Amino acid sequence: MTQFVDVQNMARWIQRDGVENIIGKMMDYLERDFSRWAKFDKTPRVASHTPFGVIELMPTSDGEEYSFKYVNGHPSNPARGFQTVTAFGVLADVDNGYPTFLAEMTLLTALRTAATSGMTARKLARPDSKRMALIGAGSQSEFQSLGFRAALGIEDLTVYDIDPKAVEKLQRNLEPLGFRVTVADTVDDAVADADIITTCTADKAQNTILANRHVRPGVHLNAVGGDCPGKTELEAEILDRGNVFVEFTPQTRVEGEIQQMDPDFPVTEFWQVLNGEAEGRTSAEDITIFDSVGFAINDFSALRCVRDATAGSELQSYVDLVADPDDPKDLFSLVNAMKPVG
Numbered sequence: 001m002t003q004f005v006d007v008q009n010m011a012r013w014i015q016r017d018g019v020e021n022i023i024g025k026m027m028d029y030l031e032r033d034f035s036r037w038a039k040f041d042k043t044p045r046v047a048s049h050t051p052f053g054v055i056e057l058m059p060t061s062d063g064e065e066y067s068f069k070y071v072n073g074h075p076s077n078p079a080r081g082f083q084t085v086t087a088f089g090v091l092a093d094v095d096n097g098y099p100t101f102l103a104e105m106t107l108l109t110a111l112r113t114a115a116t117s118g119m120t121a122r123k124l125a126r127p128d129s130k131r132m133a134l135i136g137a138g139s140q141s142e143f144q145s146l147g148f149r150a151a152l153g154i155e156d157l158t159v160y161d162i163d164p165k166a167v168e169k170l171q172r173n174l175e176p177l178g179f180r181v182t183v184a185d186t187v188d189d190a191v192a193d194a195d196i197i198t199t200c201t202a203d204k205a206q207n208t209i210l211a212n213r214h215v216r217p218g219v220h221l222n223a224v225g226g227d228c229p230g231k232t233e234l235e236a237e238i239l240d241r242g243n244v245f246v247e248f249t250p251q252t253r254v255e256g257e258i259q260q261m262d263p264d265f266p267v268t269e270f271w272q273v274l275n276g277e278a279e280g281r282t283s284a285e286d287i288t289i290f291d292s293v294g295f296a297i298n299d300f301s302a303l304r305c306v307r308d309a310t311a312g313s314e315l316q317s318y319v320d321l322v323a324d325p326d327d328p329k330d331l332f333s334l335v336n337a338m339k340p341v342g
């Protein structure tokens with residue numbers, strides 16, 4: 001039997017432990033796993049692209065446990081009554097190949113994306129950062145905001161989105177949690193006093209959400225929305241001005257902001273910063289850019305985090321996922337065991 005956390009119990013876990021606390025705990029899982037980067041199998045996600053969106057599988061293993069995530073990205077879905085992103089994930093025992101844990105990952109992916117942003121910002125943003133500009137107030141925005149409060153204590157937000165209802169939704173969700181939200185009429189207004197800029201839009205196109213003129217020295221850019229081929233948010237000139245940090249370079253060159261650049265454009269994988277093999281921010285004037293696309297190790301960390309946090313509680317149930325006859329060589333016995341009724 002495989003342990004299982006479904007949508008309702010994922011939501012109950014988040015309510016029980018709190019979004020910000022969970023993101024903080026997940027940052028620690030991520031840091032531990034990124035610090036042992038060399039132990040993992042690493043491959044870019046396997047993607048099936050269509051005019052409607054993309055469906056992807058994201059596998060990895062540390063030699064003891066294996067994980068994968070199934071995830072889609074369909075930007076036109078909200079107009080049709082569906083979510084842009086849905087996901088589920090699995091952990092398996094490498095020793096025998098049996099799946100041990102199954103979980104919904106639509107909510108969990110939002111948590112792990114925010115935790116990854118927070119983990120990198122703790123090393124790359126200025127420690128005295130006070131204000132974050134959010135360009136895009138969609139489904140990730142609240143999680144990102146709570147992630148940056150968990151990482152750096154940020155509570156002052158300036159928000160811009162072309163959809164006023166999305167901004168109203170963000171204010172409704174975040175202001176009761178203690179955030180001070182300023183609504184901006186333009187991107188220029190949103191970034192004017194920002195120490196951190198998070199871009200997180202859904203349109204699958206090479207857009208200039210953030211222009212070179214918007215970026216001043218000392219800013220940390222958390223570029224979340226450019227996460228598949230043909231989808232970017234930053235003007236290319238920005239990348240030439242800053243130090244660019246990525247998760248897994250071969251994947252990010254295809255999917256991230258750096259898909260706009262030459263194949264030899266220099267980047268630093270973030271695990272190198274954690275392990276002291278490369279520098280992160282070196283001065284208050286540095287422009288640091290986290291070109292976030294999401295990588296399989298992030299999901300591995302998130303799945304283990306929720307599994308451990310819900311272990312032994314009513315939040316986990318079991319699903320009979322794998323055929324497991326008494327005699328491993330007699331699979332047909334399970335068919336014979338199912339006698340017809342009547």
